[in-house]
Amino acid sequence: MGIFSEKHPAKSSVVKSALDNNKTAAEMMILPKHQLFHSDNLDFVRAEVAKVYCDHKLGLARGSRLNAQHHHAKMSDISLNYMRYGNEVEIEPGELDRFFLIQLPLSGWAEINSGKQSAISTEHCASIPSPNKHLSMRWSEDCEQLMVQIPRQAIEQKLSAIISRPLNQPLEFDLLMQGDQPKVRAWWRLIDYMLTEFESICPITNSPGAEHMEQLIITQLLHAQRHNYSDALQAKGQSIAPAHVKKAEEYIRNHITQAITIDDLVQETGVSPRSLHEGFRKFRGQSPLSYLRALRLEHARKDLLAANGNSVTNIATRWGFTQLGRFSVTYKEVYGESPSETFKKAMY
Numbered sequence: 001m002g003i004f005s006e007k008h009p010a011k012s013s014v015v016k017s018a019l020d021n022n023k024t025a026a027e028m029m030i031l032p033k034h035q036l037f038h039s040d041n042l043d044f045v046r047a048e049v050a051k052v053y054c055d056h057k058l059g060l061a062r063g064s065r066l067n068a069q070h071h072h073a074k075m076s077d078i079s080l081n082y083m084r085y086g087n088e089v090e091i092e093p094g095e096l097d098r099f100f101l102i103q104l105p106l107s108g109w110a111e112i113n114s115g116k117q118s119a120i121s122t123e124h125c126a127s128i129p130s131p132n133k134h135l136s137m138r139w140s141e142d143c144e145q146l147m148v149q150i151p152r153q154a155i156e157q158k159l160s161a162i163i164s165r166p167l168n169q170p171l172e173f174d175l176l177m178q179g180d181q182p183k184v185r186a187w188w189r190l191i192d193y194m195l196t197e198f199e200s201i202c203p204i205t206n207s208p209g210a211e212h213m214e215q216l217i218i219t220q221l222l223h224a225q226r227h228n229y230s231d232a233l234q235a236k237g238q239s240i241a242p243a244h245v246k247k248a249e250e251y252i253r254n255h256i257t258q259a260i261t262i263d264d265l266v267q268e269t270g271v272s273p274r275s276l277h278e279g280f281r282k283f284r285g286q287s288p289l290s291y292l293r294a295l296r297l298e299h300a301r302k303d304l305l306a307a308n309g310n311s312v313t314n315i316a317t318r319w320g321f322t323q324l325g326r327f328s329v330t331y332k333e334v335y336g337e338s339p340s341e342t343f344k345k346a347m348y
Helices: 013-020 042-052 152-163 182-198 209-224 230-238 243-254 262-269 273-284 288-305 312-318 324-335 339-347
Strands: 035-039 057-060 068-074 079-084 089-094 099-107 110-114 117-121 125-127 135-139 144-151 176-178
Touching: 035 042, 042 057, 042 068, 042 079, 079 182, 099 110, 099 117, 099 152, 110 125, 117 125, 144 152, 144 209, 152 209, 152 230, 182 209, 243 262, 243 273, 243 288, 262 273, 262 288, 273 288, 288 312, 288 324, 288 339, 312 324, 312 339, 324 339
Parallel strands: none
Antiparallel strands: 035 068, 057 089, 068 079, 079 144, 089 135, 099 125, 099 144, 110 117, 110 135, 125 176
């Protein structure tokens, strides 16, 4: 039997039975072989959870004792987690920054405050906070959550590849993920399958198929949950860019470190500046030079994350950004942090 039923797609009938019998979800089936800890020590719990996610504030909203438990299983990029605190707690990670965290209560509720948005997540409604927005949460005493952690870079790279253009702003999903939507149900069935695989004798997570499974999970999430690029994703599926747009894109990719002008693209494609602009705006949602800038930002971010250079200036100029002040402002608008902040994280 799978974890998520069709009648209650965001609720496990098996988990419910476990709770009715005074057993935790983890003891019944949620990654029982992958327990990280079971502890009542607040400082220990906070430190251990930070190793998996990020540094955060953790406090008891009421009461004085925890009964915390964390199960964690990781593929190459994606990890699946079961967590409970056994008491009402307040959690404040700030910005998740490098990963998306899809959180589904198996029991109880969680109040999610992401940026200026606030919502209550329940067994029928998961949450997906934006990594670039300040996050704080309150979990009810009986809250037990299944959590899917996916690197931000992996999702944004996949999205960029699907829509055939770099992203000009951070990916942001709608905060709440409604469990009664068919595409959402289908996505949770993938997670259900992976939970089962982690407990099998020869799991797919140890095979060459693991990478393909991760890509499927990421791709299906992009199609299942509404986000700020959903319209571009839908348009991509309905139309194919004309030859002159693809030719201009290829020229930009091949000469990305060089000074490129509209005249260069016009000469390369053989169409008028107006046709070139109209083609890019219709099929790529931005101008040709905005496409170039976004692609350069994407390359610069990869180098900053890898500390692939001896300074921010070195990396910026490598990718054609000669006005460092403007580069810093644009970079922060897109990624929610300054280039130097990204570089320092990579260094340490």
